[in-house]
Amino acid sequence: MKNLLIVVLAVLSAASTLSAQDTLKVRSYRVVDLCQNERRWLLAVDLGKVLPSDSLVSFDITIGYDRTKLRPTDVLKEGTLSAAMSYEPFLNTAVPNEMRVAAGNIVKTVSGDVPLVAIAGDFLGSCLDVDTLGYPWPATFNSEYKKKYTVVMLDSVKATAKPRVHTNKGFAFADASITISESDTSATLTIVSVGLNELGDKHYIEVSSQADVLDLSVLSVTGMKVDSIVVERSLTKLFVSSVSSTAAVTLNAHWTGTKDLIRFAQVSVRTATESQCTCDVPALRDTITISKEYPNVSVPSFDEHSEIIKAEPDAIMIHCDHEEMKTVQFFDVLGALVFQESISNRTQYVSTSALPKGAYHIRVACGHNVHVTTILK
Numbered sequence: 001m002k003n004l005l006i007v008v009l010a011v012l013s014a015a016s017t018l019s020a021q022d023t024l025k026v027r028s029y030r031v032v033d034l035c036q037n038e039r040r041w042l043l044a045v046d047l048g049k050v051l052p053s054d055s056l057v058s059f060d061i062t063i064g065y066d067r068t069k070l071r072p073t074d075v076l077k078e079g080t081l082s083a084a085m086s087y088e089p090f091l092n093t094a095v096p097n098e099m100r101v102a103a104g105n106i107v108k109t110v111s112g113d114v115p116l117v118a119i120a121g122d123f124l125g126s127c128l129d130v131d132t133l134g135y136p137w138p139a140t141f142n143s144e145y146k147k148k149y150t151v152v153m154l155d156s157v158k159a160t161a162k163p164r165v166h167t168n169k170g171f172a173f174a175d176a177s178i179t180i181s182e183s184d185t186s187a188t189l190t191i192v193s194v195g196l197n198e199l200g201d202k203h204y205i206e207v208s209s210q211a212d213v214l215d216l217s218v219l220s221v222t223g224m225k226v227d228s229i230v231v232e233r234s235l236t237k238l239f240v241s242s243v244s245s246t247a248a249v250t251l252n253a254h255w256t257g258t259k260d261l262i263r264f265a266q267v268s269v270r271t272a273t274e275s276q277c278t279c280d281v282p283a284l285r286d287t288i289t290i291s292k293e294y295p296n297v298s299v300p301s302f303d304e305h306s307e308i309i310k311a312e313p314d315a316i317m318i319h320c321d322h323e324e325m326k327t328v329q330f331f332d333v334l335g336a337l338v339f340q341e342s343i344s345n346r347t348q349y350v351s352t353s354a355l356p357k358g359a360y361h362i363r364v365a366c367g368h369n370v371h372v373t374t375i376l377k
Contacts, residue, residue: 023048026063026133027115028155032123035161035279039123041070043133043157044115045101047149050081052111057142058085058104059116063154064097064134069125070157072099076118084110089117098136127161127277163281169195170271170284171205171249177289178253186254187290188219191269193247196282202227202241202274203282207251209234211265211334214290215254223247239274255292263361263374264333265290309362311375314353316362320346323367331361352377 025046032041043063050056059082065072075091077083082103089103101117125131133154174190189207196203207216216236218229223244230237238249253267266289271282309318318328324346330339338355357377364371 023151023153024139024149025153026135026155027153028157032157032159033162034123034127034159034277035163039159040120041123041157042076042118042120043155044080044118046115047081047147049113050111050147052109054111054146055109055142055144056081056111057107057109057144058087058102059139059141060100060102061117061139062098062100062135062137063119064136065099065157066131067097069123069129069131070121071124072119072121074120075101076120077103080115080117081110081112082117084108084112091119097134104142123157123159125159127159129159131157133157161277161279163279165281165283166195166199167283169199170282170286171196171269172284172286173267173269173288174248175288177291179291179293180255182293186252189216189251189253189267189288191249191251191286193223193243193245194284196243196247196271197245199273199278199280199282201278201280202239203243203271204274205238205240205249205269205271207236207249207267207269209253209265209267213256213292213335214265214267215256216267217252217254219250219252221249253290255290263292265292309364309371309373309375311352311377312349314351316350316352316375318343318348318350318362318364320364320366323369326365326367327363328365329363330355331363333359333361 027044027046029042029044030040032039045061047056072091072093075089077089082089085103085105086108087104089101092100092102099119101119103117133156135152135154171191172194174192178187178189180187191205191207209216212234214234216234217231218236218238221238221240224240224247225242227239227241229239236251240247266287268285268287270285273281309316318325325343325348328339328341328343328348328350329337332338338360339350341350355377359374359376361372361374
């Protein structure tokens with residue numbers, strides 16, 4: 001603490017451009033980081049550069065503070081002008097919400113370009129607290145002190161909480177993927193706690209779908225206290241507390257998609273903490289793929305005509321019997337249209353060289369009939 005005080009005060013005092021006759025400064029030299037188990041704060045009273053001719057011998061200064069947030073414990077003289085005074089600085093907190101510090105010599109003056117004195121103590125508040133210091137009484141100096149100040153500058157004592165982020169703790173899906181058969185319209189999703197009970201605090205679980213083909217609803221909750229639930233069409237948010245190691249949430253994912261081409265949907269879960277003053281933040285994220293099976297598409301025809309879609313390297317061959325082709329459409333697994341072309345032939349080669357590798361749904365209109373199939377590039 002002594003070395004830190006000398007280095008910090010020397011650097012910051014040298015950077016000051018304010019003159020002693022103008023300003024008396026009470027400066028804060030540390031932001032308290034509550035997550036590092038370090039609640040110490042440090043203040044210094046600065047008069048700027050004091051010359052021997054200024055005849056500074058003694059001082060008596062009172063600083064106002066909030067004792068519910070700060071507890072002054074030490075007065076520090078190392079690296080300050082008070083180190084050269086025979087009557088060492090003392091700290092008096094007998095008056096509530098006032099810290100009084102004084103020191104002096106009998107005859108010998110002190111001079112230099114360092115702070116006058118420093119005060120340290122413990123921070124009692126939370127990371128959202130700020131203690132704005134006060135100036136209840138004018139400071140007094142020996143009558144021979146020549147330089148006078150007309151302005152008082154007071155810093156605030158602040159705290160912060162820089163949390164540790166845990167990417168391996170939170171809620172995760174019990175399964176990697178689920179398939180809904182053609183006769184079903186919903187699936188059960190279970191998300192379980194992973195190391196979350198070790199962190200404490202209040203958390204919220206957010207489960208959302210990247211596609212608008214799913215409605216999510218809560219079926220059951222075990223191993224935790226649920227304070228509230230927010231449910232929208234594709235998002236469910238649960239505010240929970242008292243999470244145990246066996247905590248789990250069971251959701252129902254109801255498939256509402258009407259387009260046969262939409263066969264896949266991704267659902268994600270993430271965990272976060274409600275408190276802004278927590279030192280441990282869960283950051284585990286997980287996803288689950290929900291697949292929907294549809295019956296094979298067949299095109300009835302009295303002429304028993306057929307449509308053929310054949311994948312070849314970097315191309316697809318499409319053939320319509322009896323009727324001319326009208327349109328060809330490519331959709332990705334989320335149902336987004338990635339290619340469309342109007343065609344008047346019965347046989348057509350369509351290049352796929354520009355498409356990224358993956359699964360695609362091909363929709364071909366032959367006359368009044370439509371044929372749909374899935375290919376893997």
